[in-house]
Amino acid sequence: MTPWISARAAVLLGAGALSTAALVAAPHGRTHLDRAETLGHGDVGAASPADTVHARAVLAAARGASPLLCAMAARSLEGWGGGWSAAPIPGDEVVRATLRWTGGERPSAEAATLLAGAVGDADACVRRIGATLAGRSRDPAAVRALRSALGAAAAATRAAAALGLGFARDTGSLAPLGAALRDDAAEVRATAAWALGRIGDTGVAPGLRGALEDADRSVRRAALWALGQMRDSVARDAMIEALKDQDPEVRRTAARALGGNFVSPWPRPAPRPRPRPFPPGD
Numbered sequence: 001m002t003p004w005i006s007a008r009a010a011v012l013l014g015a016g017a018l019s020t021a022a023l024v025a026a027p028h029g030r031t032h033l034d035r036a037e038t039l040g041h042g043d044v045g046a047a048s049p050a051d052t053v054h055a056r057a058v059l060a061a062a063r064g065a066s067p068l069l070c071a072m073a074a075r076s077l078e079g080w081g082g083g084w085s086a087a088p089i090p091g092d093e094v095v096r097a098t099l100r101w102t103g104g105e106r107p108s109a110e111a112a113t114l115l116a117g118a119v120g121d122a123d124a125c126v127r128r129i130g131a132t133l134a135g136r137s138r139d140p141a142a143v144r145a146l147r148s149a150l151g152a153a154a155a156a157t158r159a160a161a162a163l164g165l166g167f168a169r170d171t172g173s174l175a176p177l178g179a180a181l182r183d184d185a186a187e188v189r190a191t192a193a194w195a196l197g198r199i200g201d202t203g204v205a206p207g208l209r210g211a212l213e214d215a216d217r218s219v220r221r222a223a224l225w226a227l228g229q230m231r232d233s234v235a236r237d238a239m240i241e242a243l244k245d246q247d248p249e250v251r252r253t254a255a256r257a258l259g260g261n262f263v264s265p266w267p268r269p270a271p272r273p274r275p276r277p278f279p280p281g282d
Contacts, residue, residue: 051107051108051110051111052108052110052111052114054111055107055111055112055114055115055133056114058115058129058133059114059115059118059121059126059129059130062123062125062126062128062129062130063123063125063126064123064125065125067124067125069125070124070125070128070129073125073129074125074128074129074132077129077132077133077136078132078136078167106137106138106139107133107137107139109139109140109141109142111137112133112134112137112139112141112142113134113139113141113142113145115130115131115133115134115137115142116130116131116134116141116142116143116145116146116149116164117130117145118130118131118134118160119131119134119146119149119152119157119160119161119164120149120152120154120157120160124156127156127157127160128160128163130160130164131146131160131161131163131164131167132163132164132167134146134164134167134168135163135164135165135166135167135168136167136168137168138168138169138170142164142168143164143165143168143170143172143173146161146164146165146168146170146173147161147165147170147172147173147176148161149161150162150165150173150176150177150180151176155183155184155185155187155188156187158180158183158185158188159185159187159188159191162177162180162188162191162192162194162195163191163194163195165177165195166191166194166195166196166197166198166199167198169198169199169200170199171199171201173195173199174196174199174201174203174204177192177195177196177199177204178192178196178204178207180192181193181196181207181208181210181211181219181223186214186216186218186219187218189211189214189216189219189222190216190218190219190221190222191222193208193211193219193222193223193225193226194222194225194226196208196226197222197225197226197227197228197229197230198226198229200229200230202230202231202232202234202235204226205227205230205232205234205235205238206234208223208226208227208235208238209223209227209234209235209238211223212224212238212241212242212245217247217249217250220242220245220247220250220253221249221250221253224239224242224250224253224254224257225253225257227239227257228256228257228258228260229260236258239254239257239258240254240258242254243255243258
């Protein structure tokens with residue numbers, strides 16, 4: 001099976017934070033949270049797929065994590081890893097059962113929707129982990145839930161929703177993410193810009209170019225990163241303009257974005273032999 005959560009994240013979220021105090025063993029090797037309500041999601045019911053148990057366990061492990069530990073785990077979740085070459089995971093059988101789930105197939109629709117619902121949680125790490133995993137699942141119901149959360153009253157929820165949509169690379173969210181570039185909260189605007197870069201549709205380049213006028217430098221830097229993902233003349237021109245930004249960090253980001261945005265003049269596939277722009281022998 002293809003692992004959908006890296007082994008590094010499993011170690012950080014599992015061995016470091018998940019304990020048998022939060023979980024109890026059930027017959028036939030299954031596990032469940034002692035009280036599902038502790039996550040704020042209510043009871044999923046007996047008919048729910050078994051992997052909702054593990055989704056709850058991962059969110060429980062994220063709750064209360066330090067910002068550094070959460071950032072390390074969340075970044076590990078962004079890529080693929082683990083599998084047969086992964087190092088052994090310490091912990092008891094209850095922990096290992098959840099970690100085996102994280103190394104298996106993508107979550108069910110119910111588990112993905114549960115993870116998407118975590119974007120409204122009061123805990124910052126729960127929001128980030130839930131948004132990351134829900135987005136990576138690309139489950140249609142989870143994506144709809146994330147898109148709906150872009151309109152939430154809390155800025156933290158809106159930012160987490162934009163994060164999830166970026167990981168989902170959901171082209172259906174281009175319009176609401178574009179609108180989020182004008183959100184009152186800088187965190188939401190910056191995350192929306194990042195998400196648009198993840199999706200990579202060049203049609204949003206003009207909107208991202210406008211974000212380079214944002215008063216908050218984190219938004220300008222996120223917009224530059226996003227423009228750097230697009231091989232587009234509008235994006236390239238915007239990054240060149242940003243080299244004149246008053247903030248040195250923004251100028252540095254613009255230079256880095258330009259470095260990864262070289263648009264070759266050669267058609268694809270390149271002709272053989274390649275024509276030369278000057279007479280041979282000169």
